[in-house]
Amino acid sequence: MAAASVLIVDDDDGIRTSLRLALEDHGYHVREAADGESALGEVKNQVPDVVILDLMLPGMDGFECCRQLRRTSDVPVLIVSARGDSHDVVAGLEAGADDYIRKPFDVPELTARVRALRRRLRSAPDEPDLLQAGAISIAADRGEVTVAGKPVHLTKTEFRLLYELASHPGRVFTREMLLERVWDYGYFGDARIVDVHIGRLRTKIEPDTANPAHLVTVRGFGYKLQT
Amino acid sequence: MKVRLAPVRLRLSLRITLAFAVGALVLSAAVAVGSYLFTARFLVGEQERTTLHQTYVNAAIARARLSGPAVDVPAILDALTVASSTNKIIYNDGRWYSSSLLVSRDALPTDLREATLGGSTVRTWRQNGSSSQIVVGVPLPGVKSAYFQVFDEAPLRHTLDVLRNVLLAAASATTAAGVGLGWWASRRLTAPLRAVAAAAERLASGNLETHLPHEHDRELGQLVDSFNAMVAALRARIQRDARFAADVSHELRSPLTTLSTSLSVLRRRRSELSPPGQDALDLLVTELARFERLVEDLLEISRADAAGGIADPEPVRISELVLNVLEQPEYGDVAANIDSSAFDAVVAGDKLRLQQVLRNLLENADTYAGGATEISATASNGCVLLCVDDAGPGVPPAERERIFDRFTRGRSAARRGGRGGTGLGLALVAEHVRAHGGRIWVTDAPSGGARFAFELPQAAR
Structure with a gap:
């Protein structure tokens, strides 16, 4: 795969510079933005493979920046939270982020997350290109999803999540299984990432999100795709 | 007084x-x-x-x-x-x-x-x-x-005699009426007290939105007003503390991130450094890791202080928890001994915090006692008992209480340098166990080392 391009959005010069050094040392192509507005400009200019977005930004904050990004692009967004409380993380995920990492992080941990986000861009070679589960059909080669014939636009992560569930319709996936398969996490991933993404996926494919017909919660276990 | x-x-x-x-x-x-x-x-x-x-x-x-x-x-x-x-x-x-x-x-x-x-x-x-x-x-x-x-x-x-009987009956009826009136009056009188007590209980269990409705009675109104004022002051204070903790954590974490990220570049290029440079780098790496852990533990413990209990308990299967923690490669030689009684034991709690309890105990054993030997789990009487045994010299009885206090390292630990620990690991463990309604203590392991045992109430089926 060609050198991946990463956009670092952080107002802290030290962090930006050190991240640039570290990621370039790992062979990434790095661009920087110091605030939300210039980040949106950078993405408009040229969409990177992954956006690493700090939540605490001057002016437009990370949440708003993420929402604005999502309006025009399904570029994978990895949010960086320096705050201890989990509200930030959930709010960031709900704003459309694909994954999160806490400051301070290890560079290997960060690159692992970035790699996992990039992998979601493509389907594995041994997987079928076409999946049909009830009213939902997925064309993996074109990244297209239709629900009852109507096309639905999903981000890469949502697409990957739906693809995993649709590959075994009716089978119950625990949050941990989904974290491992979609996000490349071991047991220590944060299950809320799954919950928030399931919620977002529901708003896109369910006629009534309060009574999901496709994406069903199996209490105490996880989720399954019902056909 | x-x-x-x-x-x-x-x-x-x-x-x-x-x-x-x-x-x-x-x-x-x-x-x-x-x-x-x-x-x-x-x-x-x-x-x-x-x-x-x-x-x-x-x-x-x-x-x-x-x-x-x-x-x-x-x-x-x-x-x-x-x-x-x-x-x-x-x-x-x-x-x-x-x-x-x-x-x-x-x-x-x-x-x-x-x-x-x-x-x-x-x-x-x-x-x-x-x-x-x-x-x-x-x-x-x-x-x-x-x-x-x-x-x-x-x-x-x-x-x-008839008159006497009539009067006796009247007196008994009056007394009974007095009891009834007294009961009613006491209910009326203690109702606001009970309302305050219930509100205080909600407050203690972490619901800071607790508020007593306005009371028209002047005396009761005073009680209600001062209670509400107290809640408001408490809420303001907790919010201030939380904001402060969040700000501190942000201010500390940003430079730490820059430090660790820059150090990671140096580590990759360690071979390009001269031997004294390499030694200095290694020292930096070790101390930065410890500093990071210290900051994390401090923030975690202040968060645990502020939270009190578990916000959104989820069912955590104990056997799964133990096996998953031990899945990490560095704990490959720690035995898991899960009694059949604990196979299906489920605790209502916070999985990440329970993981941290086990991980901190394992790390503690690594740092001070030459590593853990076994984690065992048994369940009885609605409780799950988890024990982490190590191969160290054990904890002297005099230190068994104090060991869970913040920044106390056992004397034996201090003798052996005690490097690497933050002094908060066990305090955090105790805090998490308490938050789950459990208790923790240290005894001697049958194999000779120390046994850190903690008990958690099982979730209702």
Whole structure:
């Protein structure tokens, strides 16, 4: 795969510079933005493979920046939270982020997350290109999803999540299984990432999100795709 | 202010009820006894007066008849009117005549008889079986006779008994009403207290939105207002603390991120450094890692302090938790010994925090005791007991309590340098276990090392 391009959005010069050094040392192509507005400009200019977005930004904050990004692009967004409380993380995920990492992080941990986000861009070679589960059909080669014939636009992560569930319709996936398969996490991933993404996926494919017909919660276990 | 507590402290509501009951009892008993005594005195006095008066009248009639010609004593006796339960006796010329077969001259006390026959009017009380009698004797001089009247008190007694029973019943009813009123009053009176207590409990369990509705009563209103003011102050303070912790964590984490990220570049290029440079780098890496952990532990412990309990408990399967923590490569040689009783044991809690408990205990064993040897889990009596055993020298009994305090490293740990630990790991463990409603302690492991044991309540099925 060609050198991946990463956009670092952080107002802290030290962090930006050190991240640039570290990621370039790992062979990434790095661009920087110091605030939300210039980040949106950078993405408009040229969409990177992954956006690493700090939540605490001057002016437009990370949440708003993420929402604005999502309006025009399904570029994978990895949010960086320096705050201890989990509200930030959930709010960031709900704003459309694909994954999160806490400051301070290890560079290997960060690159692992970035790699996992990039992998979601493509389907594995041994997987079928076409999946049909009830009213939902997925064309993996074109990244297209239709629900009852109507096309639905999903981000890469949502697409990957739906693809995993649709590959075994009716089978119950625990949050941990989904974290491992979609996000490349071991047991220590944060299950809320799954919950928030399931919620977002529901708003896109369910006629009534309060009574999901496709994406069903199996209490105490996880989720399954019902056909 | 020093308050001496009475040895037995009854509940406030019980005390109020009791006070009402005792008050009602005393009041109704006093009224009942008073009315009984007054009525009895009045009735008896009245009876005595009536009897006396009647006797005099009858004596006068008897005397008039006896002094007439053709004396027929039984007829005279019959002609005299008396109240019921009254007997008449006439002594005439050495003979005795009675209006009743049941009452003869023997019914008259001897001294009264003699005094009357001697010429004195006498009135006396006499006990007859269970009831008493008023006996009045009037001499009838001139006709060599005497007139006696014996009034039996039994019917009066009966009336008084009925009255007594009625008064007793009324007193009991009043006392019962007093108990009821007291109970009602105590409920009314303690209702605001209970509301405050319930609100305080909600507050203690972390619900900072607790608010008592406005109270119109002035005294209760004061209590409610000061309670609400206290909650508001507490909320403001907690929010300030939380904001401060968040700001501190941000301010600390940003430079830490820059440091660790820059160091990671240096680590990748370690081989390009001279040997002293490499040593300095290694030192930096180690100390930065420790500093990071210290910051994380500090923030975590202040968060745990602020939170108190578990916000959104989820079911955590203990066997899964243990196996997953041990899945990490560095703990490959730690044995997992899960008793069959604990296979299905589930705890309602925070999975990440429970993982941290086990990880911190494993790390503690690594840092101070040459590594953990075994994690065991058993379940009984609705609790799960987890034990982390290590291969170290154990913890001296004197340090077993203190070891869970913040920044205390055991003496034995300090001797061996104690590097790498933050001094907060076990405090955090204790904090998390407490937050889950459990307890933690240290004993000796059967294999010789230390055993960190903690117990968590199982989730209700």
